[in-house]
Amino acid sequence: MAESGQYKRMRRYLKKGMQLISTIRRRAYHTIVNSSWLAEKLANSNEKNLRILHASREGCGDYAEKHIPKSVCFDLKRSQNKNSPYNFMLPESDFFSKYVGNELGITADDHLVVYDSGTSAPSLELAARVWFTFRYFGHKSVSVLNGGLFNWMKEQNPITKDQPEVEKRNYTCREQRSLVVTYEEILNNLDEEDQQIIDCRAPNLFRGDTTMSSISGHIPGAINVPLTRLVDPDSRLILDKDKLISIFENAGVDLHKSVICSCNSGIQACGILLILSTLGKKDIKLYDGSWTEWSQRADPENVEVD
DSSP states (O other), X not given: OOOOHHHHHHHHHHHHHHHHHHHHHHHOOOSXXXXXXXXXXXXXXXXXXXXXXXEESSSSHHHHHOBOTTEEEEEHHHHXXXXXXXXXXXXXXXXXXXXXXXXXXXXXXXXXXXXXXXXXXXXXXXXXXXXXXXXXXXXXXXXXXXTHHHHHHHTTOOOBXXXXXXXXXXXXXXXXXXXXXXXXXXXXXXXXXXXXXXXXXXXXXXXXXXXXXXSOOBOTTOEEOXXXXXXXXXXXXXXXXXXXXXXXHHHTOOTTSOEEEEOSSSSHHHHHHHHHHHTTOOOEEXXXXXXXXXXXXXXXXXXXXX
């Protein structure tokens, strides 16, 4: 029996709809990916828009020694804001677009997978900082490799010294300034009950152990949740959801309220932001200046010690 014109059109629309759904699924990404997933993607020659970033704190010497195949080195020190008096602050958009496009060959449509180059626990904060930086500049598809280079090697995946050729690209930044809070914003809201700050530095620094720093302590009302407690010390993998929630709640964090994350210089705090995002939290922000700025600008009465 011949199909009617209307039925044929419905079939075409249905087919297009299924193709669209398939495309969306292919483009979908997870905030956290594991080593087996990345190994499979590396073996797939069709993954044209996948870019792998080796997150390094300062310089790319560790990258030259060993890295995941096809990765390029993202140098946090090189990309920091040169006009800030504080180290490792978020870069200016003009510099970032040139650095990412010209030197790393990245476009806004690429799916980025960032891995931490550190081999000591938690092997997360450098990758998380790069993840947040790209999110701040409006990049949509950014994932972090769970366990970083440490776990990648532990699972006997390949490493190399070969460095891929980089083709210059145009990269457009779209700053998301609502993801960051300033010193002034925190100071003006110290008495507000809705302001909830997580400080992820080591407990001795949070308490005010001056043997480790010229000025230590914490922002009034801050809650101490060290990043190292959220990662398995042996595998460097992020703990499962139930354990994470338990740690946050036992520390006094209200996961139903918005959260500001702080640390020493804005790097480790991004690890907390990353983990909170995996728990589905959207109302999370970074205090980029963190303790480095607060300790230099705050009046003595706004530095708490335990």
